[in-house]
Amino acid sequence: MSGTSTPGWVPRKRRGTELFLTSMAVAIVIFAYVSVGLGTHGTVPAGAVKLAIAVIVVAAATTFVIRRLAPYADPVLLPLVICLNGLGLAMIYRIDQDCPDSVYCLGGNYEPLANAQLMWTGIGLIAFVTVLFVVTDHRMLQRFTYMAGLAAIVLLILPLLPVIGQDIRGAKIWINIGPFSFQPGEAAKICLAVFFAGYLVRHKDALALAGRRVLNIDLPRGRDLGPILAGWLISVGILVFQRDLGSSLLFFGLFVVMLYIATERPGWLVVGGALFVAGAYFGYLAFGHVRTRFDAWLDPFANADDNSQLISSLFGLAHGGMLGRGWGQGSPELTPFSFSDFIIGSMGEELGLTGLMAILLLYGLIVERGLRIALTCRDAFGKLLAAGLAVSFALQVFVVVGGVTRLIPLTGLTTPFLAQGGSSIVMNWAVMALLLRISDQTRRPAPDVSAIQSDDETQVVKLPSGGMA
Amino acid sequence: MNKPIRNLAVACLVLFLALLANVNYVQFVQADDLNAKNGNKRVINEQFSRNRGPILVAGEPIAVSKESKDQYKYQRTYPDKGLYAHLTGYFSYLYGRGALENSENQILSGSDNRLFVNRVIDLLSNKQPAGGSVELTIDPLAQKTAAEGLAALGKNTKGAVAALNPQTGEILAMVSQPTYDPNSLASHDFSKVEKAWAQLTDEDGDQPMLNRATQQILPPGSTFKLVTAAAALEKGVVDGPSDKVKGGTSLSFPGIDYKLVNENGSSCGGDPITFTRALSVSCNVSFGDLAGKIGQKDLAEQAAKFGFGADPLAELPLNASRFTAGEADLEAPQLAQSGIGQYEVAATPLQMAMVAGAIANRGELMKPYLIKTVRSPRLSILDEGEPKTFSQAMSRQNADILRDMMVDVVKSGTATSARINGVEVGGKTGTAQSTEDRPPYAWFVAFAPAKNPKIAVAVVIESSDTARDEIAGGRLAGPIARSVMEAVLGQ
Numbered sequence: 001m002s003g004t005s006t007p008g009w010v011p012r013k014r015r016g017t018e019l020f021l022t023s024m025a026v027a028i029v030i031f032a033y034v035s036v037g038l039g040t041h042g043t044v045p046a047g048a049v050k051l052a053i054a055v056i057v058v059a060a061a062t063t064f065v066i067r068r069l070a071p072y073a074d075p076v077l078l079p080l081v082i083c084l085n086g087l088g089l090a091m092i093y094r095i096d097q098d099c100p101d102s103v104y105c106l107g108g109n110y111e112p113l114a115n116a117q118l119m120w121t122g123i124g125l126i127a128f129v130t131v132l133f134v135v136t137d138h139r140m141l142q143r144f145t146y147m148a149g150l151a152a153i154v155l156l157i158l159p160l161l162p163v164i165g166q167d168i169r170g171a172k173i174w175i176n177i178g179p180f181s182f183q184p185g186e187a188a189k190i191c192l193a194v195f196f197a198g199y200l201v202r203h204k205d206a207l208a209l210a211g212r213r214v215l216n217i218d219l220p221r222g223r224d225l226g227p228i229l230a231g232w233l234i235s236v237g238i239l240v241f242q243r244d245l246g247s248s249l250l251f252f253g254l255f256v257v258m259l260y261i262a263t264e265r266p267g268w269l270v271v272g273g274a275l276f277v278a279g280a281y282f283g284y285l286a287f288g289h290v291r292t293r294f295d296a297w298l299d300p301f302a303n304a305d306d307n308s309q310l311i312s313s314l315f316g317l318a319h320g321g322m323l324g325r326g327w328g329q330g331s332p333e334l335t336p337f338s339f340s341d342f343i344i345g346s347m348g349e350e351l352g353l354t355g356l357m358a359i360l361l362l363y364g365l366i367v368e369r370g371l372r373i374a375l376t377c378r379d380a381f382g383k384l385l386a387a388g389l390a391v392s393f394a395l396q397v398f399v400v401v402g403g404v405t406r407l408i409p410l411t412g413l414t415t416p417f418l419a420q421g422g423s424s425i426v427m428n429w430a431v432m433a434l435l436l437r438i439s440d441q442t443r444r445p446a447p448d449v450s451a452i453q454s455d456d457e458t459q460v461v462k463l464p465s466g467g468m469a
Numbered sequence: 470m471n472k473p474i475r476n477l478a479v480a481c482l483v484l485f486l487a488l489l490a491n492v493n494y495v496q497f498v499q500a501d502d503l504n505a506k507n508g509n510k511r512v513i514n515e516q517f518s519r520n521r522g523p524i525l526v527a528g529e530p531i532a533v534s535k536e537s538k539d540q541y542k543y544q545r546t547y548p549d550k551g552l553y554a555h556l557t558g559y560f561s562y563l564y565g566r567g568a569l570e571n572s573e574n575q576i577l578s579g580s581d582n583r584l585f586v587n588r589v590i591d592l593l594s595n596k597q598p599a600g601g602s603v604e605l606t607i608d609p610l611a612q613k614t615a616a617e618g619l620a621a622l623g624k625n626t627k628g629a630v631a632a633l634n635p636q637t638g639e640i641l642a643m644v645s646q647p648t649y650d651p652n653s654l655a656s657h658d659f660s661k662v663e664k665a666w667a668q669l670t671d672e673d674g675d676q677p678m679l680n681r682a683t684q685q686i687l688p689p690g691s692t693f694k695l696v697t698a699a700a701a702l703e704k705g706v707v708d709g710p711s712d713k714v715k716g717g718t719s720l721s722f723p724g725i726d727y728k729l730v731n732e733n734g735s736s737c738g739g740d741p742i743t744f745t746r747a748l749s750v751s752c753n754v755s756f757g758d759l760a761g762k763i764g765q766k767d768l769a770e771q772a773a774k775f776g777f778g779a780d781p782l783a784e785l786p787l788n789a790s791r792f793t794a795g796e797a798d799l800e801a802p803q804l805a806q807s808g809i810g811q812y813e814v815a816a817t818p819l820q821m822a823m824v825a826g827a828i829a830n831r832g833e834l835m836k837p838y839l840i841k842t843v844r845s846p847r848l849s850i851l852d853e854g855e856p857k858t859f860s861q862a863m864s865r866q867n868a869d870i871l872r873d874m875m876v877d878v879v880k881s882g883t884a885t886s887a888r889i890n891g892v893e894v895g896g897k898t899g900t901a902q903s904t905e906d907r908p909p910y911a912w913f914v915a916f917a918p919a920k921n922p923k924i925a926v927a928v929v930i931e932s933s934d935t936a937r938d939e940i941a942g943g944r945l946a947g948p949i950a951r952s953v954m955e956a957v958l959g960q
Contacts, residue, residue: 261473304508312510317495318503319511331511349511353496357489364485371478375471387474394481398488407491 011443014075015067021079026059029086032327036094039328039350055086062125069132070440077369077439080362081417081432085121085425087359088418091346092117094328095339102333104312113339113420120422124429131433138438142381145198152191155184159242172242185247186414186427189392190434192251193258197384200262204380208263245283245290246399246413252276254392261387262380297409309336313345313404317356324352340420341412344404360401363416367394373439382438389431507565517541517562522577522600522846524557524569526607532557532570534600537657545655551648552616555680556605556785556839559654563662567651567678569603569839572784576601576843576851583851599846606639606841606854608632611924614956618949619646619930627931628946629681631818632953635826635922637856638835640782641957642926643819645681683787686815687929690901691751691883692912693810695824695871698748698756700763700771702867707744707759710874715758716742722801729757729805732900748874749882751898753809760808765799768792768808774862775824775834781859782819784839790816810901818927821914823859826925828875829895829916832868834859876919884915886947889955893919898947908932913946917954924957926950 030052037045045051059082066073096112099105135141141148159165159172166174166181174181200207240248256272283290292306300307300314312335320330332338332346339346348356370390377383396413403410414424495503504512518541524532531553537544545560547553558568566574575581579588579600591598615630622628624647632642653665669678679685701707707714717740720729730753731737737752747755760768772792773779780787793799794813806812819837827834836859843852863871875895878884884896899912916925928946 257477261470261477264470264473266473266476301506314495314499314503315506315509315511317492318500319509319515321496321500331514334510348492348496353492356492356496360485360488360492364481367481367485368478371474371481374474375478380470383470383474387470387477391477391481394484398484401488402491405488405491405495407487 011072011445013071015063015071018066018075018078019063021076022059022063022082025079025083025086026055028083029055029090032087032090033093035327036090036097037328039326040094040097041328058122058125062128065129065132066436069129070436072443072445073436073440074369074373074443077366077432077436080366080369081429084359084362084366084417085124087347088343088415088420089114089117089121090327091332091343091350091418092339092420094350095332095346097328098331098333099339104334104336105338106336116422117420117425120425123422124426127426128429128433131430132437135434135437138382138385138434138441139379141194141385142198142201145195145202148191148198149195152188152195155188155191156242158184173244173247180422183414183421183423185244186423189247189250189254190389190427190431193254193385193388193392196255196258197381197388200258200384201381204262207259208265243287243289244412245293246396246403246411249276249399249411250392250395250413252279253395254388257391258384258388261384293409293411297406300406309342310404310406310410312336313338313342314406316345316349317405320349320352320356322353324348324350324355326350340414341400342404343415343418343420344401347418348405359418360397363393363397363401367391367397369439370435373435373442377438377442382441386435386438389435393431513562513565514541516578517543519543519578520599520846521545521560522579522602524553524573524577525602525604526553526612527609528604529609531605532560532651539657541657544657547651547655550650550652552612552644553607554648554651555645555678555682556607556643557651559651561654561662561666562657563659564654564666568680568785569605573603573840573843576603579846581851584845587845587847601846601851602844602848603840604842604844605839606634606641607643607839608641608957611642611953611956612644615642615644615928615949615953616646616648618928618952619644622930622933622945626933627675627681628929628933629685629818629931630926630928630949630953631682631822632924632926632957633819633822633826633835633837635830635835635916635925638826638837638859639841639854639856640819640837640839641924642953643680643682643839645679645685647675647677649677680785681929681931682818683782683785684817685931686788686790686817687910687931688812688814688901689810689816689821690899690910690912691753691810692821692824692897692899692914692927693814693816694748694751694756694808694899695828695875695897695914696772696775696777697760697763697768697808698744698871698874699775699828699863699867700768701744701759702870703771703863704763704767706762710743710745710870712744713741714744714747714755716740716747716752717754720754720757720805722805725800725802727802729753729802729809745874745877748897749878751878751883756808757805760804761801763808765793765804765807768804771862772814774860775827776820776859777816779859781823782837782839787819788817790820810899818929820927821912821929822925822927824862825875825895825897825914825916825927826922827862828868828871829919829922829925830868831865831872832861832863834862872919875916879915884913884947886944887913887915887951887954889917889951889958892917892954892958894951894954895919896947896950911945913950915947915950915954917958924954926953928953 034044034048037043093114096114099110158175164175165172166176173183173185175184256268260268284294296307296310300310304311316335327350330349332349335342335345347359367390370386374383374387377386399411400413400415402408414421416428520543521534523530531549532547534543534545556569558570560566560570577600579598588598611632619626619628626646629645630642633640649669654662656662716737718736737750737754769792777790777792780789792814803812807814836857838854840854842850845851872895875897876893879887879894879896883898887894887896894915894917896915901910911930914927916922928950930945
């Protein structure tokens with residue numbers, strides 16, 4: 001697409017489009033919040049006006065920040081994310097109404113979570129703005145390739161350490177710092193994407209061209225493959241020890257996909273697929289909890305007592321039917337973790353098939369925008385990073401939604417922007433900031449004579465030098 | 470690097486299409502199945518908060534939802550307690566539904582497709598959706614009379630009564646004893662419900678939740694001789710009531726050391742005797758001999774024409790009556806025993822009432838039904854029970870012959886206890902041996918009036934406080950059958 005930058009063509013900033021879409025998203029969110037109040041108590045929630053004003057102000061401020069820091073960024077991503085994040089908040093607020101009285105919510109020890117989630121959303125927005133502000137050009141991340149790799153490993157090891165590491169429901173993926181608990185895996189995902197992108201950009205030619213051809217598949221030389229394979233092995237190894245299937249699958253998918261993009265060799269997908277099948281089979285044989293999940297997927301009703309969570313989610317989806325029960329009028333509190341892992345089931349119950357398909361389309365559009373950014377991006381590092389982030393987002397949505405709706409076996413991954421949980425919200429906002437930064441860089445007018453006359457001289461110089469790195 | 474990205478975009482599209490297709494499958498295609506699954510709390514909660522439609526008998530509710538003050542808006546109540554328990558079944562938060570509460574759940578809960586328009590109107594007018602009502606064919610007086618008759622035999626009595634209108638198939642009474650109070654399961658006090666359930670389902674107990682009129686198959690004994698007699702007439706083994714059949718004291722089989730004898734080893738009063746007399750004195754020898762002459766295949770066929778092996782009443786849980794337990798060919802003595810309602814023959818009281826009814830209705834067996842009308846919450850009729858022919862069990866002429874023979878049994882035979890002044894009654898007793906260590910089953914089937922039958926009834930007493938040698942179909946079960954017939958005929 002870089003060929004389209006013919007002289008005289010100036011990309012539109014499309015900030016007006018973004019503002020319009022954002023106001024629609026904000027309207028949906030406010031409507032959802034009011035509906036929850038009407039559905040549960042029959043009245044508009046007390047703080048509705050205040051909250052509405054706050055949401056409008058925050059959304060407006062965010063679009064303003066983008067206007068200033070990334071004027072050429074993709075105009076659709078932000079409204080999509082605001083809509084999803086807001087719907088998630090509304091659903092958590094809705095579950096807050098009924099969960100404290102239900103034995104299915106955290107064994108009856110449920111405390112309202114909406115305020116904490118609101119706070120985390122605020123932190124997420126701060127992270128979003130910070131990334132846009134600090135990362136003025138995504139290519140500067142390339143300098144931190146190995147540091148990112150190291151950071152990913154450290155982040156993944158943290159939950160295994162004593163004192164700060166925490167074991168929740170058999171998975172050691174949490175750390176406790178003071179009053180907060182955090183899932184470092186979410187941050188590790190971004191670090192790994194940066195590491196893979198940086199490393200592959202530098203070594204893609206060697207990976208693609210040098211090496212031997214075995215069984216129609218070009219295998220690279222060991223020294224080219226060594227570091228990246230080691231990085232992958234360590235992360236997957238840690239995840240096996242942490243017993244977090246979802247992340248393991250996600251990281252592996254990210255790795256294979258980025259390798260495929262960098263080398264343009266479909267053989268990697270074949271190898272990756274074979275490795276995945278082998279790994280899954282090994283997991284099935286070796287780990288009881290993998291086997292349980294798999295059997296629950298095949299026939300949850302064969303062992304209804306053990307699979308009550310999945311069954312309850314399916315019952316909720318069925319009860320929602322085509323149009324859903326309506327905000328506040330279903331019974332999501334009957335499903336354990338209806339506010340986090342199973343929030344898609346709660347959405348399907350109250351918003352119905354229609355609402356759930358709309359949510360899936362919102363997710364699909366985010367992926368589409370991410371891949372579009374990767375396609376139009378002019379530098380290899382940005383392409384790899386954007387594609388890696390977009391595909392991993394798609395994989396994550398597929399794994400978690402597919403698990404809850406029994407398309408695939410259930411694995412523990414967070415539902416981006418919807419599920420209760422701070423680290424997921426914050427890190428996904430950071431991912432969106434990165435994507436917006438790359439798209440801004442991509443759609444920004446190419447340096448030409450007219451650009452030199454502008455007062456923004458430093459940037460013109462910076463573009464080509466960054467590309468050489 | 471754009472080609473792989475484009476390929477991956479297609480792959481992502483496939484993933485999302487799979488998710489979309491799957492949620493459509495779960496929420497649209499599979500939804501009804503999932504909603505109907507046992508233990509689906511969402512559906513139960515919703516149904517407990519709904520105004521469930523009543524089940525009515527002669528305009529009076531026998532199951533009705535009343536507004537309650539607790540977390541569920543309505544309390545299901547059964548005003549007559551145990552009287553209709555086996556018909557209504559129960560509506561329990563913990564244990565689901567039974568009998569009509571289960572089979573008519575769609576209508577009662579208001580989720581039936583025929584109520585779709587109602588639901589839309591309720592939705593638009595912001596009203597709680599309500600359920601439709603189900604009116605039964607039961608005659609309340611006959612029901613009460615039957616229950617009182619069984620209760621009068623003592624509290625340890627196990628037995629059942631089934632009565633129907635032979636000309637339409639409407640079920641007029643269906644009682645099973647011991648019974649239970651469905652209110653104890655519908656209660657919102659769940660710990661009490663748990664206790665009640667444990668007691669009712671105790672394996673060593675009396676199984677009060679078993680509907681002995683449709684679920685308990687027992688050897689019908691001599692009442693089955695009606696089927697054998699029908700087969701004998703239909704197959705031309707005997708031509709008329711005055712035809713001679715084998716009588717005497719015992720029936721022996723060549724080469725087998727077994728003799729089929731009459732009850733108490735008595736004689737049937739000569740050999741040969743008339744067909745009428747054979748039925749009148751309930752002669753085992755005659756019918757054992759006839760069964761052999763008819764043959765297993767034809768006898769089984771005749772039984773099937775009367776409804777053996779079928780499930781004619783879908784609304785209630787039912788065990789099909791049977792002529793043989795397996796497919797195997799019967800030996801001659803076994804076939805003879807089968808001909809008098811022993812060996813593996815087993816029938817429900819409903820089945821035996823159908824046999825008597827078909828004979829009275831000139832051979833035409835009507836399909837029994839329990840539901841007279843199904844109405845929407847706005848009282849418009851959605852469905853009405855209609856008389857349907859189950860089969861032409863025997864020819865009109867042969868049915869008339871058998872009918873007159875049964876009238877004779879009541880006039881001067883073993884079934885005199887069912888006589889009603891001024892009404893021509895046909896009947897047949899049965900006293901079925903089971904094992905040595907338990908008392909025999911006392912049966913009685915009857916119909917009245919013979920020429921224009923309004924009721925056919927079957928009574929079985931499985932066990933009671935009565936001394937063993939006192940037990941005979943005519944003595945124990947006959948008076949109950951008579952009082953139920955009187956109730957229906959208004960005598």
